Amino acid sequence: MKDTQTMDIERQWVVAAQQDPEKFGVIFDAYYDQILRYALRRTSDVCVAEDITAEAFMKASRHLNTFEWRGVPLNAWLYRIVTNEIRMYYRKNKYRPLSLDELYEDSSFEIADQRCIEEEAMEVQDKIERQDMFMAASALLQTLPVIYQEVITLRYVEQKKLREIAQILDKREGTIKSLLSRGQRKLRAALQRNGHTRIITSEETQKTAFNSKGNV
Amino acid sequence: MKNRELKHIFSALQAETPETPYHRQMVRQAVLAPRRLSQPSVTARFLGPHTNLKGVLMKRSLVSITGFAVVAVTLTGVLLFSPLNPHVSAMNQVKQSLSEINRLPSTDLVTIRERLVGDPKTILDEAQSAQDLTKISRAEYEQLVKKARFVNSMAKTADGSVVAKIDGTTSTHGTIAINQSGNVSMNTLDASSIPSAKSSQDTANASAGDMSQSAEAEARANQAITDLQNAPANTTEFVRYTNNQKQIVVLAFDGDNKPLFRTIIEL
Numbered sequence: 001m002k003d004t005q006t007m008d009i010e011r012q013w014v015v016a017a018q019q020d021p022e023k024f025g026v027i028f029d030a031y032y033d034q035i036l037r038y039a040l041r042r043t044s045d046v047c048v049a050e051d052i053t054a055e056a057f058m059k060a061s062r063h064l065n066t067f068e069w070r071g072v073p074l075n076a077w078l079y080r081i082v083t084n085e086i087r088m089y090y091r092k093n094k095y096r097p098l099s100l101d102e103l104y105e106d107s108s109f110e111i112a113d114q115r116c117i118e119e120e121a122m123e124v125q126d127k128i129e130r131q132d133m134f135m136a137a138s139a140l141l142q143t144l145p146v147i148y149q150e151v152i153t154l155r156y157v158e159q160k161k162l163r164e165i166a167q168i169l170d171k172r173e174g175t176i177k178s179l180l181s182r183g184q185r186k187l188r189a190a191l192q193r194n195g196h197t198r199i200i201t202s203e204e205t206q207k208t209a210f211n212s213k214g215n216v
Numbered sequence: 217m218k219n220r221e222l223k224h225i226f227s228a229l230q231a232e233t234p235e236t237p238y239h240r241q242m243v244r245q246a247v248l249a250p251r252r253l254s255q256p257s258v259t260a261r262f263l264g265p266h267t268n269l270k271g272v273l274m275k276r277s278l279v280s281i282t283g284f285a286v287v288a289v290t291l292t293g294v295l296l297f298s299p300l301n302p303h304v305s306a307m308n309q310v311k312q313s314l315s316e317i318n319r320l321p322s323t324d325l326v327t328i329r330e331r332l333v334g335d336p337k338t339i340l341d342e343a344q345s346a347q348d349l350t351k352i353s354r355a356e357y358e359q360l361v362k363k364a365r366f367v368n369s370m371a372k373t374a375d376g377s378v379v380a381k382i383d384g385t386t387s388t389h390g391t392i393a394i395n396q397s398g399n400v401s402m403n404t405l406d407a408s409s410i411p412s413a414k415s416s417q418d419t420a421n422a423s424a425g426d427m428s429q430s431a432e433a434e435a436r437a438n439q440a441i442t443d444l445q446n447a448p449a450n451t452t453e454f455v456r457y458t459n460n461q462k463q464i465v466v467l468a469f470d471g472d473n474k475p476l477f478r479t480i481i482e483l
Binding site: 021022024025028029032033036037040041046050053054057058061116117120121123124127128131133134136137138140141152153156157184187188191 | 221222224225226228229230231232233234235236237238239240242243244246247248
């Protein structure tokens with residue numbers, strides 16, 4: 001029921017944005033935080049996550065006219081775009097967000113305050129890196145092949161349903177189940193190899209600080 | 217290994233991330249900025265049904281698109297470059313005349329020059345119909361030039377400079393040179409220093425000191441200077457005509473087939 005309502009709202013947003021590109025702002029506002037958080041959890045690098053998020057939204061806005069309703073929610077479509085960008089990041093030595101490059105070359109576009117953006121990224125990165133628990137868990141996850149990182153993050157961190165993961169990764173639910181199962185086994189093995197006690201200890205010690213601050 | 221450890225990992229990864237309002241604002245501005253990227257390209261619009269969602273050509277359409285392109289290019293080529301095309305024919309004439317005009321001796325006559333604007337073919341057609349001009353061969357042209365009544369002259373030197381000789385009265389005798397950089401210089405000379413370029417008839421006219429002729433020659437000299445100053449450095453291509461063997465009319469075009477000026481050589 002909730003899914004149907006969400007999809008109806010998303011459908012209205014898409015139709016509006018296809019008729020008036022400025023209406024894409026509603027979609028952006030609804031999903032920016034979610035997408036950035038997902039990118040950050042996958043890469044643990046604020047600058048990279050910001051670039052990936054920007055690129056994903058640029059591509060989404062550019063291709064929104066080609067978006068068709070085939071039972072895949074807008075949310076899943078955005079996750080698919082950002083997941084592909086993250087794959088490209090892991091595939092290449094140097095990730096280059098092409099849409100952003102084009103945008104910076106466009107003389108008519110002026111970045112409001114580049115210095116503030118850079119300082120903000122450094123500040124956030126600093127906060128993130130002070131969270132040993134997050135960094136250790138992220139580093140551990142990144143030892144797995146990318147496909148397992150994807151399914152595990154989407155299922156256990158982003159709390160997506162199997163059906164949604166299947167839509168995002170364009171695979172069957174059965175495949176997702178087996179990937180999850182294998183991914184868990186690999187993660188356990190990695191945890192044993194890399195010393196799980198450190199992460200557990202970190203979690204115990206930082207839980208108090210985390211709860212009191214309300215952020216990372 | 218229990219699931220408890222895995223849950224620790226997942227809960228660690230679920231940590232909330234700090235907000236990034238500046239980045240959010242920048243990306244929002246970029247995403248919503250009206251720009252050409254948000255519009256489908258002309259190619260994409262044309263090939264819309266033949267592209268997938270990423271805008272990549274689908275294989276099965278590739279053959280038909282390539283075939284269509286090849287046929288279109290071939291037909292265009294045939295239509296544009298066929299010798300039967302009157303426009304092409306005129307342009308071939310232009311090109312043929314280029315080497316001839318560059319070989320002209322420095323005493324060849326140039327008198328009246330008018331700036332041309334418009335379609336080259338229209339200019340050629342109008343020149344032929346309105347002035348009863350007839351295209352002439354190189355041999356005919358050289359023969360006519362030899363009989364020309366020299367007033368002033370213009371030629372290209374070996375180093376690519378264009379030199380115009382003004383041969384009217386004492387005050388306007390001289391040379392005007394325009395080098396390849398487009399710089400113009402003028403040297404006034406005495407009548408005696410203008411050697412054999414003048415015909416006997418001109419010499420007689422000049423020595424008579426006819427004031428009207430002097431004014432006319434000066435006007436022509438000024439016009440020649442203006443023309444030279446205004447003439448682009450890449451003025452290279454000419455077409456010549458004659459009307460009843462009284463004038464030689466040279467239409468000049470630049471390398472891009474843009475009409476430049478008309479020069480009438482008095483005979």
